[in-house]
Amino acid sequence: MTKVIKVxxxxxxxxxxxxxxxxxxxxxxxxxxxxxxxxxGKSKIVKDMSKEDIVKALKGYKNGSYGGAMKGLMKGQVASxxxxxxxxxxxxxxxxxxxxxxxxxxxxxxxxxxxxxxADKARLAKEDLGTKKVIDETDLGLRKSGLxxxxxxxxxxxxxxxxxxxxxxxxxxxxxxxxxxxxxxxxVPITTKSNQCLGxxxxxxxxxxxxxxxxxxxxxxxRPSTKxxxxxxxxxxxxxxxxxxxxxxxxxxxxxxxxxxxxxCTQCHVPQANVKPLVGNTFKPDFINKxxxxxxxxxxxxxxxxx
Numbered sequence: 001m002t003k004v005i006k007v008x009x010x011x012x013x014x015x016x017x018x019x020x021x022x023x024x025x026x027x028x029x030x031x032x033x034x035x036x037x038x039x040x041g042k043s044k045i046v047k048d049m050s051k052e053d054i055v056k057a058l059k060g061y062k063n064g065s066y067g068g069a070m071k072g073l074m075k076g077q078v079a080s081x082x083x084x085x086x087x088x089x090x091x092x093x094x095x096x097x098x099x100x101x102x103x104x105x106x107x108x109x110x111x112x113x114x115x116x117x118x119a120d121k122a123r124l125a126k127e128d129l130g131t132k133k134v135i136d137e138t139d140l141g142l143r144k145s146g147l148x149x150x151x152x153x154x155x156x157x158x159x160x161x162x163x164x165x166x167x168x169x170x171x172x173x174x175x176x177x178x179x180x181x182x183x184x185x186x187x188v189p190i191t192t193k194s195n196q197c198l199g200x201x202x203x204x205x206x207x208x209x210x211x212x213x214x215x216x217x218x219x220x221x222x223r224p225s226t227k228x229x230x231x232x233x234x235x236x237x238x239x240x241x242x243x244x245x246x247x248x249x250x251x252x253x254x255x256x257x258x259x260x261x262x263x264x265c266t267q268c269h270v271p272q273a274n275v276k277p278l279v280g281n282t283f284k285p286d287f288i289n290k291x292x293x294x295x296x297x298x299x300x301x302x303x304x305x306x307x
Contacts, residue, residue: 035093046093054090111293112169114179114272118281127280142278156273158183163200164209168294169272173285175298177268178212184271190264197265198258215296218262221253222302252299 035047046054058081060066081089129135160166166181187196198214200206206213224236233240237251287293 049093051087051090051094054093055086058086058089110167112167112181114169114172115281115284118277118279119284120280124280124282156275158185158271158273160271163187164211168212170293171285171287173283174287174292175296175301176285178294180266180269180271182271184266188266190266192260192263195263195265202258212294214258214262216299217296217302218259219255219257220299221255221259221261223261224251225253 036045057066062081125131127139129139132139160181160183163182166183168181169179171178190197200209200211201214203213205211225238226234226236229235229240235241
Protein backbone atom coordinates (compact mmCIF):
# COMPACT_ATOMS: atom_id res chain seq x y z
CA MET A 1 0.00 0.00 0.00
CA THR A 2 2.82 2.40 0.88
CA LYS A 3 4.44 1.74 -2.47
CA VAL A 4 1.19 2.47 -4.32
CA ILE A 5 0.66 5.77 -2.49
CA LYS A 6 4.24 6.79 -3.17
CA VAL A 7 3.90 6.02 -6.86
CA UNK A 8 0.54 7.80 -7.20
CA UNK A 9 1.64 10.99 -5.49
CA UNK A 10 4.99 11.33 -7.18
CA UNK A 11 3.10 10.78 -10.42
CA UNK A 12 0.65 13.60 -9.69
CA UNK A 13 3.56 15.85 -8.82
CA UNK A 14 5.60 15.10 -11.88
CA UNK A 15 2.72 15.05 -14.33
CA UNK A 16 2.28 18.76 -13.76
CA UNK A 17 6.02 19.26 -14.11
CA UNK A 18 5.93 17.63 -17.52
CA UNK A 19 3.51 20.32 -18.65
CA UNK A 20 6.01 23.00 -17.80
CA UNK A 21 8.89 21.23 -19.56
CA UNK A 22 11.48 20.74 -16.84
CA UNK A 23 9.78 23.22 -14.50
CA UNK A 24 8.10 22.24 -11.24
CA UNK A 25 6.06 25.46 -10.92
CA UNK A 26 2.75 23.63 -11.06
CA UNK A 27 3.62 21.26 -8.24
CA UNK A 28 3.59 23.63 -5.28
CA UNK A 29 -0.14 23.36 -4.69
CA UNK A 30 0.14 19.74 -3.55
CA UNK A 31 3.70 19.39 -2.36
CA UNK A 32 4.59 22.86 -1.09
CA UNK A 33 6.99 25.41 -2.49
CA UNK A 34 9.95 23.46 -1.15
CA UNK A 35 8.31 20.02 -1.63
CA UNK A 36 8.03 19.81 2.14
CA UNK A 37 4.37 18.74 2.34
CA UNK A 38 2.63 15.39 2.17
CA UNK A 39 0.36 15.62 -0.88
CA UNK A 40 -3.22 14.80 0.09
CA GLY A 41 -1.82 14.18 3.55
CA LYS A 42 -0.62 10.74 2.49
CA SER A 43 2.44 10.96 0.28
CA LYS A 44 6.05 10.69 1.19
CA ILE A 45 7.73 14.10 1.46
CA VAL A 46 9.29 14.48 -1.97
CA LYS A 47 12.23 16.62 -0.87
CA ASP A 48 13.41 13.62 1.15
CA MET A 49 13.49 11.39 -1.93
CA SER A 50 16.70 10.97 -3.86
CA LYS A 51 17.15 12.17 -7.42
CA GLU A 52 17.42 8.55 -8.47
CA ASP A 53 14.03 7.69 -6.92
CA ILE A 54 12.34 10.62 -8.63
CA VAL A 55 13.76 9.73 -12.04
CA LYS A 56 12.86 6.08 -11.45
CA ALA A 57 9.24 7.05 -10.74
CA LEU A 58 9.10 9.13 -13.92
CA LYS A 59 10.47 6.30 -16.00
CA GLY A 60 8.00 3.91 -14.40
CA TYR A 61 5.05 6.07 -15.41
CA LYS A 62 6.36 6.43 -18.92
CA ASN A 63 6.87 2.71 -19.48
CA GLY A 64 3.70 1.73 -17.60
CA SER A 65 5.32 -0.17 -14.73
CA TYR A 66 4.11 2.30 -12.05
CA GLY A 67 0.79 3.92 -11.42
CA GLY A 68 -1.87 1.98 -9.56
CA ALA A 69 -5.27 3.64 -9.97
CA MET A 70 -3.68 6.68 -11.65
CA LYS A 71 -1.67 4.67 -14.17
CA GLY A 72 -3.75 5.45 -17.24
CA LEU A 73 -3.87 9.18 -16.56
CA MET A 74 -0.27 9.69 -15.52
CA LYS A 75 1.34 7.68 -18.31
CA GLY A 76 -0.09 10.05 -20.90
CA GLN A 77 1.03 13.12 -18.98
CA VAL A 78 4.68 12.08 -18.78
CA ALA A 79 4.83 10.48 -22.22
CA SER A 80 6.65 13.46 -23.77
CA UNK A 81 9.40 13.62 -21.14
CA UNK A 82 12.91 12.92 -22.35
CA UNK A 83 15.66 11.53 -20.16
CA UNK A 84 17.06 15.06 -19.95
CA UNK A 85 13.66 16.37 -18.80
CA UNK A 86 13.49 13.74 -16.06
CA UNK A 87 16.95 14.57 -14.82
CA UNK A 88 16.20 18.30 -14.88
CA UNK A 89 12.98 17.83 -12.89
CA UNK A 90 14.74 15.74 -10.28
CA UNK A 91 17.52 18.31 -10.08
CA UNK A 92 15.00 21.12 -9.67
CA UNK A 93 13.15 19.30 -6.88
CA UNK A 94 16.31 18.52 -4.96
CA UNK A 95 17.52 22.10 -5.41
CA UNK A 96 14.51 23.22 -3.38
CA UNK A 97 13.06 26.69 -2.90
CA UNK A 98 12.38 28.97 0.01
CA UNK A 99 9.02 28.18 1.59
CA UNK A 100 6.72 31.14 2.40
CA UNK A 101 6.84 32.45 5.95
CA UNK A 102 3.83 32.07 8.27
CA UNK A 103 3.23 35.81 8.02
CA UNK A 104 3.21 35.66 4.19
CA UNK A 105 0.84 32.71 4.16
CA UNK A 106 -1.51 34.37 6.65
CA UNK A 107 -1.66 37.69 4.78
CA UNK A 108 -2.29 36.15 1.37
CA UNK A 109 -5.87 36.74 0.15
CA UNK A 110 -8.05 33.66 -0.24
CA UNK A 111 -10.63 35.17 -2.58
CA UNK A 112 -10.26 38.15 -4.93
CA UNK A 113 -13.23 40.44 -5.65
CA UNK A 114 -12.91 41.10 -9.39
CA UNK A 115 -15.51 43.90 -9.29
CA UNK A 116 -13.74 46.00 -6.66
CA UNK A 117 -12.08 48.46 -9.09
CA UNK A 118 -14.62 48.49 -11.90
CA ALA A 119 -17.35 49.68 -9.53
CA ASP A 120 -15.43 52.85 -8.56
CA LYS A 121 -18.00 55.66 -8.15
CA ALA A 122 -15.82 58.35 -9.72
CA ARG A 123 -15.21 56.21 -12.79
CA LEU A 124 -18.86 55.30 -13.16
CA ALA A 125 -19.89 58.95 -12.95
CA LYS A 126 -17.35 59.87 -15.61
CA GLU A 127 -18.54 57.13 -17.96
CA ASP A 128 -22.27 57.82 -17.48
CA LEU A 129 -23.36 59.07 -20.90
CA GLY A 130 -26.76 59.98 -19.52
CA THR A 131 -25.28 63.05 -17.82
CA LYS A 132 -23.73 64.46 -21.01
CA LYS A 133 -25.44 66.82 -23.45
CA VAL A 134 -22.93 66.08 -26.20
CA ILE A 135 -21.39 62.65 -26.70
CA ASP A 136 -18.04 62.53 -28.45
CA GLU A 137 -17.13 59.58 -30.68
CA THR A 138 -14.38 58.67 -28.21
CA ASP A 139 -17.12 57.78 -25.71
CA LEU A 140 -18.60 55.17 -28.01
CA GLY A 141 -17.58 51.52 -28.00
CA LEU A 142 -14.93 49.86 -25.89
CA ARG A 143 -11.84 51.44 -27.47
CA LYS A 144 -12.37 54.85 -25.89
CA SER A 145 -10.63 56.42 -28.87
CA GLY A 146 -11.63 57.95 -32.19
CA LEU A 147 -13.26 55.76 -34.78
CA UNK A 148 -10.48 56.62 -37.21
CA UNK A 149 -6.78 56.14 -36.77
CA UNK A 150 -4.90 54.19 -34.12
CA UNK A 151 -6.68 52.52 -31.24
CA UNK A 152 -5.61 52.21 -27.65
CA UNK A 153 -6.70 48.66 -27.01
CA UNK A 154 -4.62 47.25 -24.14
CA UNK A 155 -1.82 44.76 -24.57
CA UNK A 156 -3.01 41.54 -22.98
CA UNK A 157 -0.57 39.66 -20.76
CA UNK A 158 -1.33 36.51 -18.82
CA UNK A 159 1.01 36.35 -15.86
CA UNK A 160 -0.96 34.63 -13.12
CA UNK A 161 0.85 32.46 -10.53
CA UNK A 162 1.32 28.73 -11.04
CA UNK A 163 -1.50 26.32 -10.11
CA UNK A 164 -1.83 25.92 -6.36
CA UNK A 165 -0.23 29.25 -5.51
CA UNK A 166 -2.93 31.74 -6.57
CA UNK A 167 -5.91 33.00 -4.54
CA UNK A 168 -9.32 32.23 -6.05
CA UNK A 169 -11.60 34.77 -7.70
CA UNK A 170 -15.01 35.45 -6.24
CA UNK A 171 -17.69 34.19 -8.60
CA UNK A 172 -19.19 36.86 -10.82
CA UNK A 173 -22.71 35.73 -9.83
CA UNK A 174 -24.44 32.73 -8.28
CA UNK A 175 -23.35 29.54 -10.06
CA UNK A 176 -21.19 31.43 -12.53
CA UNK A 177 -18.41 29.29 -14.01
CA UNK A 178 -15.44 30.06 -11.75
CA UNK A 179 -12.62 32.04 -13.33
CA UNK A 180 -9.21 30.38 -13.56
CA UNK A 181 -6.97 32.12 -11.00
CA UNK A 182 -3.69 30.49 -12.04
CA UNK A 183 -1.53 30.26 -15.14
CA UNK A 184 -2.63 27.71 -17.72
CA UNK A 185 0.75 27.60 -19.44
CA UNK A 186 1.32 24.03 -20.53
CA UNK A 187 -2.21 22.98 -19.54
CA VAL A 188 -3.75 23.72 -22.92
CA PRO A 189 -4.88 22.72 -25.45
CA ILE A 190 -7.45 20.44 -23.83
CA THR A 191 -8.57 17.48 -25.93
CA THR A 192 -10.86 14.50 -25.44
CA LYS A 193 -7.79 12.40 -24.73
CA SER A 194 -5.77 14.86 -22.65
CA ASN A 195 -7.22 17.06 -19.91
CA GLN A 196 -4.67 18.15 -17.31
CA CYS A 197 -7.32 20.00 -15.26
CA LEU A 198 -8.69 16.72 -13.95
CA GLY A 199 -5.49 16.00 -12.05
CA UNK A 200 -6.42 18.57 -9.37
CA UNK A 201 -10.13 19.30 -9.81
CA UNK A 202 -11.72 15.85 -9.66
CA UNK A 203 -13.82 15.75 -6.44
CA UNK A 204 -11.80 12.95 -4.85
CA UNK A 205 -8.60 14.98 -5.20
CA UNK A 206 -9.64 18.64 -5.06
CA UNK A 207 -10.15 18.96 -1.31
CA UNK A 208 -6.71 17.57 -0.54
CA UNK A 209 -4.95 20.02 -2.86
CA UNK A 210 -7.12 23.07 -2.14
CA UNK A 211 -8.65 23.18 -5.64
CA UNK A 212 -12.26 23.89 -6.58
CA UNK A 213 -13.94 20.50 -7.12
CA UNK A 214 -15.83 19.76 -10.33
CA UNK A 215 -19.54 20.06 -9.35
CA UNK A 216 -22.23 17.37 -9.57
CA UNK A 217 -23.71 19.01 -12.66
CA UNK A 218 -20.64 17.93 -14.64
CA UNK A 219 -21.33 14.31 -13.73
CA UNK A 220 -24.92 14.58 -14.94
CA UNK A 221 -26.39 14.09 -18.41
CA UNK A 222 -29.17 16.61 -19.05
CA ARG A 223 -29.76 15.59 -22.63
CA PRO A 224 -32.78 13.47 -23.53
CA SER A 225 -32.09 9.97 -24.78
CA THR A 226 -32.67 10.32 -28.54
CA LYS A 227 -32.98 7.70 -31.28
CA UNK A 228 -34.83 6.88 -34.49
CA UNK A 229 -37.36 4.07 -34.32
CA UNK A 230 -38.05 1.60 -37.13
CA UNK A 231 -40.61 3.95 -38.65
CA UNK A 232 -38.10 6.78 -38.83
CA UNK A 233 -39.73 8.78 -36.03
CA UNK A 234 -37.59 10.70 -33.55
CA UNK A 235 -37.97 9.29 -30.06
CA UNK A 236 -36.79 11.33 -27.09
CA UNK A 237 -36.91 9.79 -23.62
CA UNK A 238 -39.31 7.15 -24.95
CA UNK A 239 -41.73 9.63 -26.54
CA UNK A 240 -42.21 10.18 -30.26
CA UNK A 241 -41.99 13.88 -31.14
CA UNK A 242 -42.93 15.68 -34.32
CA UNK A 243 -41.37 19.07 -33.64
CA UNK A 244 -39.21 20.93 -31.18
CA UNK A 245 -42.18 22.16 -29.13
CA UNK A 246 -42.79 18.58 -28.01
CA UNK A 247 -39.45 18.47 -26.21
CA UNK A 248 -39.76 18.70 -22.45
CA UNK A 249 -37.13 18.83 -19.73
CA UNK A 250 -34.94 15.78 -20.00
CA UNK A 251 -34.69 13.34 -17.15
CA UNK A 252 -31.44 13.79 -15.28
CA UNK A 253 -29.09 10.88 -15.61
CA UNK A 254 -26.32 10.64 -13.00
CA UNK A 255 -23.06 9.39 -14.47
CA UNK A 256 -20.25 7.52 -12.77
CA UNK A 257 -17.67 9.55 -14.67
CA UNK A 258 -17.32 13.07 -16.01
CA UNK A 259 -19.87 13.87 -18.73
CA UNK A 260 -17.93 13.73 -22.04
CA UNK A 261 -19.74 16.89 -23.13
CA UNK A 262 -17.84 18.74 -20.39
CA UNK A 263 -14.35 17.83 -21.60
CA UNK A 264 -13.41 21.34 -22.78
CA CYS A 265 -12.99 23.25 -19.50
CA THR A 266 -11.84 26.51 -21.11
CA GLN A 267 -15.10 26.81 -23.04
CA CYS A 268 -16.60 28.27 -19.84
CA HIS A 269 -13.69 28.72 -17.43
CA VAL A 270 -11.20 31.39 -18.52
CA PRO A 271 -7.87 32.74 -17.26
CA GLN A 272 -7.56 36.41 -16.32
CA ALA A 273 -5.39 38.92 -18.15
CA ASN A 274 -3.50 41.72 -16.44
CA VAL A 275 -5.49 44.58 -17.97
CA LYS A 276 -7.67 47.42 -16.79
CA PRO A 277 -11.38 46.73 -17.49
CA LEU A 278 -12.49 48.79 -20.48
CA VAL A 279 -15.75 49.94 -18.89
CA GLY A 280 -17.09 50.37 -15.39
CA ASN A 281 -19.48 47.83 -13.97
CA THR A 282 -22.47 48.55 -11.76
CA PHE A 283 -23.54 44.93 -11.47
CA LYS A 284 -23.43 43.45 -7.98
CA PRO A 285 -23.97 39.72 -7.44
CA ASP A 286 -26.64 38.80 -4.92
CA PHE A 287 -25.13 35.90 -2.98
CA ILE A 288 -27.43 34.35 -0.38
CA ASN A 289 -24.46 33.11 1.61
CA LYS A 290 -20.66 33.11 1.45
CA UNK A 291 -20.55 29.52 0.23
CA UNK A 292 -22.07 30.61 -3.07
CA UNK A 293 -19.03 32.81 -3.72
CA UNK A 294 -16.88 29.72 -4.21
CA UNK A 295 -19.16 26.72 -4.75
CA UNK A 296 -21.92 25.62 -7.11
CA UNK A 297 -25.40 24.35 -6.26
CA UNK A 298 -26.61 24.45 -9.87
CA UNK A 299 -27.93 20.91 -9.88
CA UNK A 300 -30.27 21.71 -6.99
CA UNK A 301 -31.71 24.88 -8.50
CA UNK A 302 -31.51 24.28 -12.26
CA UNK A 303 -35.26 23.70 -12.56
CA UNK A 304 -36.31 26.79 -10.58
CA UNK A 305 -38.89 28.74 -12.56
CA UNK A 306 -39.33 25.90 -15.07
CA UNK A 307 -41.22 23.14 -13.30
